[in-house]
Amino acid sequence: MFFNNKLSSDLRFALNNGMTSLERIIVHFKFESKPLLEQISKNKIKILYFFPRINLICLKADAKIINALLEFPQVDYMFFDEIGEINPLISIDSGKNFKYIKSPLTGKGISVGIVSTGIHPHDDLVKPINRIYYFLDLINSFSFPYDDNGQGSFLAGIISSSGCSSEDAVKGVASDSNICMVKAFDKMGKGYFSTVLWAMVKLLSLSNEYNMKVILLPFEFKSTNPIIFKSFEAIIEKLNKKNIIVVSAQSTINAGPSLPSSIEKCICISSINNSKNFLRGYKKPYIKPDFYLYGENYVSLCTNEFFIPERNGKKIYSKRIKDKYRSYTGNSCAAAYTAGLIARLKQEIPDLNYKDVHGLLRLNSEKITDPLKYGYGVITSLRINNLSTKE
Numbered sequence: 001m002f003f004n005n006k007l008s009s010d011l012r013f014a015l016n017n018g019m020t021s022l023e024r025i026i027v028h029f030k031f032e033s034k035p036l037l038e039q040i041s042k043n044k045i046k047i048l049y050f051f052p053r054i055n056l057i058c059l060k061a062d063a064k065i066i067n068a069l070l071e072f073p074q075v076d077y078m079f080f081d082e083i084g085e086i087n088p089l090i091s092i093d094s095g096k097n098f099k100y101i102k103s104p105l106t107g108k109g110i111s112v113g114i115v116s117t118g119i120h121p122h123d124d125l126v127k128p129i130n131r132i133y134y135f136l137d138l139i140n141s142f143s144f145p146y147d148d149n150g151q152g153s154f155l156a157g158i159i160s161s162s163g164c165s166s167e168d169a170v171k172g173v174a175s176d177s178n179i180c181m182v183k184a185f186d187k188m189g190k191g192y193f194s195t196v197l198w199a200m201v202k203l204l205s206l207s208n209e210y211n212m213k214v215i216l217l218p219f220e221f222k223s224t225n226p227i228i229f230k231s232f233e234a235i236i237e238k239l240n241k242k243n244i245i246v247v248s249a250q251s252t253i254n255a256g257p258s259l260p261s262s263i264e265k266c267i268c269i270s271s272i273n274n275s276k277n278f279l280r281g282y283k284k285p286y287i288k289p290d291f292y293l294y295g296e297n298y299v300s301l302c303t304n305e306f307f308i309p310e311r312n313g314k315k316i317y318s319k320r321i322k323d324k325y326r327s328y329t330g331n332s333c334a335a336a337y338t339a340g341l342i343a344r345l346k347q348e349i350p351d352l353n354y355k356d357v358h359g360l361l362r363l364n365s366e367k368i369t370d371p372l373k374y375g376y377g378v379i380t381s382l383r384i385n386n387l388s389t390k391e
Helices: 002-006 009-016 034-042 063-069 151-160 193-210 226-241 331-348 354-363 381-386
Strands: 023-029 047-051 056-061 075-080 083-086 111-116 132-137 178-183 190-192 212-217 245-249 266-272 291-294 298-301 325-328
Touching: 002 075, 009 063, 009 075, 023 193, 034 056, 047 193, 056 063, 056 193, 063 075, 083 193, 111 151, 111 193, 111 331, 132 193, 151 178, 151 298, 151 331, 178 193, 190 193, 193 212, 193 226, 212 331, 226 245, 245 331, 266 331, 266 354, 291 331, 298 331, 331 354
Parallel strands: 111 178, 111 212, 132 178, 212 245, 245 266, 266 291
Antiparallel strands: 023 056, 023 075, 047 056, 083 190, 298 325
């Protein structure tokens, strides 16, 4: 049947086996979307997200709605909204914490966007001044910052912690930078493709207002869907055109490609532990990870995972956290540290583009002959902390 070419194999299987419930469906359309949108509106179909520049619609649909949409010539392809997950934080105590080295550059005036699990209003992020510049909750629609998982707060601390609760002992690599957080992953660390894509589009739209120069994407989608690949690629390309540097973490599911880290202009970071163990890289479609970073046991911010930030629309203030800090290891920690480093560089020269930043990192990395293992090099902790365009 001709219409079968418009359906992914799993969606076609669901329809053939009596799909009855409303599901999150991605519709990719080929050209003018107005007639399609009019029909969707007429039938009171709930649109979750609309991406006109990349020809995507995310909506809730059952079998009847899907069969009706198949009749439209504008509809090119439909598939289930895929689920990704955060790059995990790993608790391994090797007895030696990663060392943050001070620098004259602190990321002052620069905002770093993060798509993650949220951000807790930890003292080190709101004192002496509030550096949570922006918060958007796409999961539970709360208006005020919170983090029911912990990843977002921990990575934000690696970047921007003031160190006020530790007398500067636990201070972010870009301690004067600001954080713009979009919560697109739930308390289990799961998030839909469309939600994540919307989060990235939102950060792009806010970049001028908040002087956002770096975006951290600490998650992974193990997808082979070319539409998902091209969608991530299109948004990252738009970010790069505004000289916003995108940083991601290598997948920990396995060493193969994942999204968005396999996109060419997304700087993918992996980590090597103190025993020099690492995940193997790859070279197709591009050499990834771009760089490795030594270090484990990053010390950063704890969160109260049970904190609810509002009740009946009114803000609730979090109780003081007893344990302010903890340590984790993981590629996302190394990626966050690299994002903080780039915020320092952007403080010095705001208009540095992707090629500039990538080139500077390459110049300040230990060259390893086998790119299948090490990408373009290993950034040592001392050199990465002191990296400056003036050197």
